[in-house]
Amino acid sequence: MQLIIRLIMRLVAIVALCLALAIGWVMNDANRAIRAETQASAERVAHELENLFWREILWRGSMRRDNILPIPNWESLATLKLVSPGVCITFAPGAEAPRVMCSQMDGVGAEAPQWFARAFDLLFGAPAPVSRPLTVRQPETGAVVARADSAAAVRQAWREISIVAGVAASMAVGVCLLAALAIFHALAPTQAIVDGLRRLESGNYRHRIKAFTSGEFGLMARAANDLAERLAQTTAERVALTKRLFEVQEEERRALARDLHDEFGQCLTATTAFAAAIEAGAADRPDLAADARSIGKVARRMTMTLREALARLRSQDLDELGLEACLVQLVAGWNAQTAPRAVVHLDLMGDLAGVPPAVSTSVFRIAQECLTNAMRHGKPHEVFLRVERLASNDGVVALTVEDDGDGDPTRIDFAAGHGLLGMRERVSAFGGSLSIGRAARGVRVAARIPLIHANSNAGGRAGGFGALGRAA
Secondary structure, X not given: OHHHHHHHHHHHHXXXXXXXXXXXXXXHHHHHHHHHHHHHHHHHHHXXXXXXXXXXXXXXOOOOOOOOOOOOOOOOHHHHOOOOOOEEEEEOOOOOOOEEEEOOOOOOOOOOOHHHHHHHHHHHOOOOOEEEEOOOOOHHHOXXXXXXXXHHHHHHHHHHHHHHHHHHHHHHHHHHHHHXXXXXXXXXXXXXXXXXXXXXXXXXXXXXXXXXXXXXXXXXXXXXXXXXXXXXXXHHHHHHHHHHHXXXXXXXXXXXXXXXXXXXXXXXXXXXXXXXXXXXXXXXXXXXXXXXXXXXXXXXXXXXHHHHHHXXXXXXXXXXXXXXXXXXXXXXXXXXXXXXXXXEEEEEEOOOOOOOHHHHHXXXXXXXHHHHHHHHHXXXXXXXXXXXXXXXXXXXXXXXXXXXXXXXXXXHHOOOOOHHHHHHHHHHHOOOEEEEEEOOOXXXXXXXXXXXXXXXXXXXXXOOHHHHHHHO
């Protein structure tokens, strides 16, 4: 629409320029016409006076001895008819005083506005007089001088310009309207193409632009539709690959947890037992007993760290216990710490038992990552975790984590790390949305995952957020 408006404005500017040039041409032509009328009036009056002069000499014998001049009666209605409207004739026979005869200004036109009169005088100045000798054979008979009245010249120019400018303006308005309609009709498909591209930008790859009869716009519509189809295919492949990567990550997490439990856990248990045995058998060696107690203490601390790592790595509890029980355990684990930094509140709503395994895993990992970030990057006193299954749009799982740690959401959104990237990838893999904004006294993270895009047969395994969160 802006393109159409710009083209119409340019058309109006071009028409206005052409109209201004036409008005200038009419003003110049009117000035030439005034000069031509003045010249013609001088010629006609001089010719008439010459005829009267010879008539007086030949017919009446009216001859003055001092200058041998006739005294014709030239100030008559017949002579006045030869003078154009708005022109004054000055004639001085011999040494006599000049006599002036002016035509009427009634036929010249209406009075022009003051601004036009000033503009006309500024451009062309006062009309120049035109002198015509009465006869070349007797120069002493004098000359006829014709001068156009300034007001009459302005009136005549205004009359011609009013007529021409009115017609030109009417034609210009008509041309503008018809051209605007033609431009609007010719560029109407651009709006549909722009809307289609905007939907394509927002991720709606199913929308298709209708075909147009015009060749160029038809090619553009087909190119946009082909691009949407390729983007939809690429996005589907990327989503499938992302889900598969999450499955592989989750499988690696389970394998790593199993290896840590079977190998490293047993080694720590054996180390603790050996340390206890050494301490019991070193009654006569206090220094050795102290070293054994230190080894046992370090082994027990490593065992606690291993248990926490296994809790983050394992996800098979989701299949065994379900999403609700795992979320309850997650919150209880944070609240059961020796020196908890904040109290975590859990609010579960809706039927979460029927959520597909893949979505359950992603929701659990996102909640795990959000709680870890809230505790690590802020100083909250309370953290609220809310998970709800909505019935709208074939089911949506909404997760919200809000804290009062006075964090800056802009810094979190652009912070370097993989935790936020992993959450976005999990959400986008199911066609959902993730937003990070400011809460009343901290940061609010909201995720929405539609269940219509979830594939319950895809293995339901996605992961990596425990490890990814530690890199954030």
